[in-house]
Amino acid sequence: MNKIIACIDHSAAAAAVCDAGAWVSRRTQRPLVLLHVLDQRLYPAKTDLSGNIGLGSRTQLLEELADLDRQRSKLALEQGQQDLATARERVAEQGITDPELLQRHGHFVETLQDLQDDTRVLVLGRQGEGSQGAAQEIGSNLERVIRTLACRILITPPDFKAPQKVLFAYDASPTAKKVLSIIARSPLFKGIPIHLLMIGEAGEKNLGLLHAARQELIEQGHTEVDTQLMQGPVEKTLLAYQQQQQLEMIIMGAYGHSRIREFFVGSTTTNLLRLSPVPILLMR
Numbered sequence: 362m363n364k365i366i367a368c369i370d371h372s373a374a375a376a377a378v379c380d381a382g383a384w385v386s387r388r389t390q391r392p393l394v395l396l397h398v399l400d401q402r403l404y405p406a407k408t409d410l411s412g413n414i415g416l417g418s419r420t421q422l423l424e425e426l427a428d429l430d431r432q433r434s435k436l437a438l439e440q441g442q443q444d445l446a447t448a449r450e451r452v453a454e455q456g457i458t459d460p461e462l463l464q465r466h467g468h469f470v471e472t473l474q475d476l477q478d479d480t481r482v483l484v485l486g487r488q489g490e491g492s493q494g495a496a497q498e499i500g501s502n503l504e505r506v507i508r509t510l511a512c513r514i515l516i517t518p519p520d521f522k523a524p525q526k527v528l529f530a531y532d533a534s535p536t537a538k539k540v541l542s543i544i545a546r547s548p549l550f551k552g553i554p555i556h557l558l559m560i561g562e563a564g565e566k567n568l569g570l571l572h573a574a575r576q577e578l579i580e581q582g583h584t585e586v587d588t589q590l591m592q593g594p595v596e597k598t599l600l601a602y603q604q605q606q607q608l609e610m611i612i613m614g615a616y617g618h619s620r621i622r623e624f625f626v627g628s629t630t631t632n633l634l635r636l637s638p639v640p641i642l643l644m645r
Contacts, residue, residue: 363481364461366394368473369448371440374486377521379448381640382484383455384523385515388549391481393460395448397441400469438464469502470509480512482642487518487634504631507615507643514615517640524609524640526554530599532561533570536614540644541574544612545581554585556608560598563590596632603639615643 367382369375379395386393445462452460465472473483485503507514527550531537544550557574561567571588578586591598603611615630634641 364392364394364479365389365482365484366396366473366476366480367448367484368486369395369397369444370486371444372486372488374488374517374519375444375448376451377517377519378484378486379451380455380521380523381515381517383452383457384521385482385484385549386452386457386460387455388551389481390548393452393457395445395452395460395462396472396476397445397464398469398472399437399441399464399466438466470505473506473510477510477512480510482513482515483510484515484517487516503634507630511645513645514643515640516634516643518638521640522609524553526556526606526608527610527612528556528558528599528603528606528608530611530613531557531559531571531574532614533559533567533574534614536645538574540612540614541577543644545578545583551582554587555583556602556606557586557588558599558602559588559590560593560595561590563592596636599633600636603637608639610640610642611637612642612644615645 365382365386367378369378382393382395385391441464445464449460449462473480477483483506485506487503503516529541529544531541544555555578557571557578559567559571567590571590575586575588589602591602599611602608611633613630613633630643
């Protein structure tokens with residue numbers, strides 16, 4: 362059974378990740394895994410310090426430095442275990458009483474790659490523990506995770522609120538049609554109003570594509586589906602509509618795979634991640 366994996370760290374985003382992971386787990390009836398990764402770049406399991414020691418230095422100095430490194434890794438391990446315990450208490454308050462707690466040591470992205478075959482939805486904070494930028498900047502690992510993994514990824518800002526209405530950025534591409542089919546059949550958004558927004562040329566063709574998408578959702582039991590065709594810059598138009606309609610989650614296709622598509626769609630995805638005040642669910 363595929364799992365919901367929520368990535369926990371010592372950042373302010375951890376609470377939102379817990380809330381988002383618990384929400385997805387409840388809606389989909391799939392098990393929740395709370396994952397903490399001791400990133401090998403920050404906390405190496407073993408550090409070779411010999412290259413930093415001069416020829417005349419004593420063995421005792423090398424041993425003391427190695428001991429300090431071991432203590433640092435031990436403290437990070439214990440802090441991670443405390444963060445997982447805190448996360449377990451938070452999701453328990455939301456009805457998830459038996460989450461799996463998992464702690465790994467290794468590179469963050471590689472660890473997620475190892476787990477992705479059993480990952481239904483990956484939940485991440487927009488900024489992690491190592492982020493030093495402004496609140497609207499995205500974490501250093503996030504873009505690499507999105508470009509590397511093929512699973513569904515939910516990215517949440519520092520506050521997560523269970524969505525009452527969602528926005529699907531739809532462009533009738535093969536990827537968007539695949540995402541539409543998944544959404545139509547998934548329990549994740551059952552009973553939640555969906556706004557289908559297409560940003561493109563006004564005309565019968567695009568209106569027809571929107572109508573067909575709406576009909577697919579309705580046929581699968583979604584009773585509240587609104588459609589809108591608008592023109593303008595993608596990020597600005599999409600975010601303006603989201604705020605105007607007070608929509609609480611954005612669904613969209615992730616980075617494309619061709620180099621040309623990746624340049625345009627990838628840029629749009631990154632900008633939306635940076636600017637969106639609401640969670641974004643990226644799907645392929």
